[in-house]
Amino acid sequence: MFDIVRSSHIATGHGGRDRMLKEVKKKYANISVQTIEQFKSLCTQCQKKRVRPKTTGVVVRPILTKDFACRGQVDLVDMQSMSYNGYRWIMVYQDHLTKFCVLHAVKSKRPVEIASQLLDIFLLFGAPAILQSDNGTEFTANVICELKEFWPARRMVHGKPRYPQIQGSVERANGDIKDMLVAWLTDNESQDWVAGIKFVQFQ
Ligand SMILES: [Zn+2]
Structure with a gap:
């Protein structure tokens, strides 16, 4: 169970509960939300992530783009x-x-x-x-x-x-890209972030 939950966490680039659940469900059943939340809360890499202030109370009206490559x-x-x-x-x-x-x-x-x-x-x-x-x-x-x-x-x-x-x-x-990259380097015991960004890209 631990290995399965761990690999889903790493495969999603230290993803959160929902992304882990989605990943786990591709192959496995009967892994509870609680298990996943507990794993996530104990991950040392995730605890190291910088805490960034959340912007609250701001309504953002995004620039809407209708076409691809516009x-x-x-x-x-x-x-x-x-x-x-x-x-x-x-x-x-x-x-x-x-x-x-x-x-x-x-x-x-x-x-x-x-x-x-x-x-x-x-x-x-x-x-x-x-x-x-x-x-x-x-x-x-x-x-x-x-x-x-x-x-x-x-x-x-x-x-x-x-x-x-x-x-x-x-x-x-x-x-977030930088955080994911630092986590990838630690998981893979590597310094080569130039290779790492190719993996982070698809997370
Ligand atoms: Zn993590």
Whole structure:
């Protein structure tokens, strides 16, 4: 029982009760919610996670996106304190409509490097018409400038998250990525977060 519950917890990237339940139910029956909650409450990795303040009482009106690849967001997660093989940042690209997320390890914040990594993603999934970032409109504008060099025909404008609260939620999501990665490294007794992000991506 312990091994089954443990593997469901790890497979979901230290997921919570509901995600663990869903994972367990794929193969097993008769594992109670209480068992799962107890396991989760005793997990040392989960206890180490940073406690982030919850935003309460704020009504967020999200930017609605109707089409796939209409609006995309690119952010950089700071990994400078755990630099690996020269990689110092995680580039997080998210399609606004589907919330599909792609993670890439990058060595610098230079617009040309970010643009060439984004090009990889855009040629697979399609390029958005609007590109936005928490790193500021200047950053996005520079990246778009570089993208034009690679792909002159693709028109793209930079946008910014319309409400500061939304920005807060993205920052939290990026913090979650880092937490999941740190948990993955501990579970796998590894320092190689560049490999780790490929696994975290699908959690
Ligand atoms: Zn855990």
